[in-house]
Amino acid sequence: MSEEHPHLRLVHSKAPSGLSDGDLLAQCAEGNEEAAKAFVHRHQASLMRFLSRMLGAHDADLQDIAQGVLLAALQSAHRYDGRAQARTWLLGIAHNKVKMEIRSRTRRRRAMSLLAKLRLVEPASRPPEADGLQDANRIQAAVLTLEPNHRSAFVLCEVEGHTSREAAEILSVPEGTVSRWRSQARSSLRPLLADLLPSGGES
């Protein structure tokens, strides 16, 4: 796709589809575009699923954020040391991006809320009332209210099926912290989803 650059030795050889993630990333570090494409193809679906659950499937910026995560991964391919699985490493990058995105949105929401109070803008459209939603959508709406770290721990363990240990690796925190975040997430969700998540509900 790109014109050869005199100071950049791009490698255009085909990346064998059977390569491991580690081998693909090693080839990405050498500038192999086919390896980069293969890596993106291999991980985009699981990344989109994780981001959908972290930010909501209808989030307008979902695709842009996913591309930002994969771009950051390709740019850091030379730092991948193979100690963690590539997917774990990628989800760690995604978690950090999502945290930054949520903080930035919080700031924007504050501004919009104030401006609405000052009658400068129409108040942001309210989310649909939970009563009328399907259960899954209710859960999704409730998950979106969680603090970013609690949300990541909940989505990774309860929704994506990772163990606490895997989630700890992705989030770069001790396993105990993940357990605490999961527990805090459930506590926060309980009042919102009382009929689905009974008070005794612990995994």
Place this chain on the structure above:
Amino acid sequence: MTSDRFRDKLSELPSRELSPAEADEFAEQVVDAWTISRHRRVENQRRGGTLAAVAAVLLGVAGLTWVLAPDPPPTDVLDPAPVVRPMAPTMAGNPTLDDDRIQASSGARYQITGTRSDRVVALASGTVLCDVDTRAPGEKFRVIVGDAMVKVTGTRFGVEAADGVLRAVWVEHGTVEVHTGDGALAVLRKGERWPPAQAPEPTPADPASAPTDPASAPAEVTPPATLAPISAEPVVVAPVVPVAPKARVGEALREGLELFDQGAFDKAAEAFAQEAALGTLHEDGLFWRALALHEAGRIEDATEAMQAFLDVYADSARAPDVHCLFGRLLHEQGDREGAAPHLAIAQKAHPGRCDLP
């Protein structure tokens, strides 16, 4: 156990899926962006190597000149020429940041943050010489001096500060507009300096931190440059409240937002000014300070703060809202003529969102 119904529902959480064609396009876009970023990085590394070689030669020549000179130049003589002296690094070498080069005098206290799209040099004291690559629309290079900001899009200029106060600006190429707090505006062209001669001479710098090596001495303030009229493409020096900034980026902003939520608008405004002074979140700081002053009922201060925001961030996504607030404020004060252009800008940006009550 988590209830079975809940567990079942978790597996049904909606997820965005791309079609095969969308996935191909998605991958193409990611790899294109990656390739472009690699091109840029490699090119910058190449240029950085060339610049380092040139800088080494210049330093060598300057050092030789200093050794062979019969007497060191007296420090009280004003230097009539634009400053081209190499200055000693204060960090791990003079940083080359993408296509920008920044040199600092020995003893200078400064911090560089941000990326090429929004590079910030927060200068507390000393002198920095900035060689700024031409910016694309939307990209910024800023030097924050506590109570002032210099914003450029591509030029070579120097800024001197002491105790968080802007002391001097000089230009080696390009054009710089200086906008001081008293409303005076002047344009500096190649070889010209600010402030003019009639301005009070700067007080001597702290001897303890003053550079002793002539080759590393910061620029002296020369006799007044002839100040040209205002031109397009300005470098704006916008006043903000001089305050001691918090140590960490974002700390004062968070504190300000909490105070704002509690209705402590005066204190919030102070916190936002602190954040603005720190530089990285300068736009956030100015924006929220204007809103806090408005909420505090400090109309005159709020008006000034909004104007300061619009001077620097006229192209910001927040500018229409500030124009709206500003227009309403002026309208309420009976200044309908002054309000009209602000309201027009706001209404054009967001039709129907800024109608007068």
